[in-house]
Amino acid sequence: SVLADYIVNEVQEVYRLQGVKINDKHIEVIVRQMLRKIVVLDPGETHLLPGDLIERSKLMEENEIANNANLRPATWEPQLLGITKASLATESFISAASFQETTRVLTDASVNGRCDELRGLKENVIVGRLIPAGTGLVHHSERRHHRHPSHSHHKDKKSTVDANLMSHFK
Template identity: 60%
Template sequence: VTIVDAGSSEFLEGEQVEYARVKVANRKLEQDGKVPATFSRDLLGITKASLATESFISAASFQETTRVLTEAAVAGKRDELRGLKENVIVGRLIPAGT
């Protein structure tokens, strides 16, 4: 989704965020009596969707590797390795099952 109005949230106007993350943040804001963020749903092509993931390792494996890794390094990003793809890339067990 794209944030249209950040309200009282930490999101920035125009920022692309995962739907579930916005829903959780908005629920918390509403419980606290604050203004939730408004957003619009987006339909992204496969290239944009792959590059828009929160995992920069996953995004770098798809296209524009140098740009993605450079931006992550400059921003001091840290990948939490929560998904299947990024765990396979770094040679760890996948987060599946118990």
């Protein structure tokens, strides 16, 4: 996006002035995390609400469902989060808790009954599982396929994740 390119160029300019060479891809990874959230402007005919701050992937799923049903999709705009806020605003509460404000993050997750689906590298490393990359990618793809043959209910996913997670602590 234009915003992401602008941020990468501005950050690179600061480093260039100091004589430091950094490949763009490293900064792009951070910027992508900072731009991961979006704000819903018009929910269209989806289950979203105006002003919702959600993951871009969640919006894409909702819009795909709306498009497949010939309904009006939601419109949105990117939301730029600071690095700290972006790290804490991840879908994985395990990953967020490992970064900062551990007590608050874990308390919030517990009170709200959140379920960590262990999709990212960090949370899988924390609980001692194969990461969803390289040789672990096949394992995670098969696990996801068995869990969601046709997008099963959240309760089914939650119990599967809870059982998988608890099996690592036995």
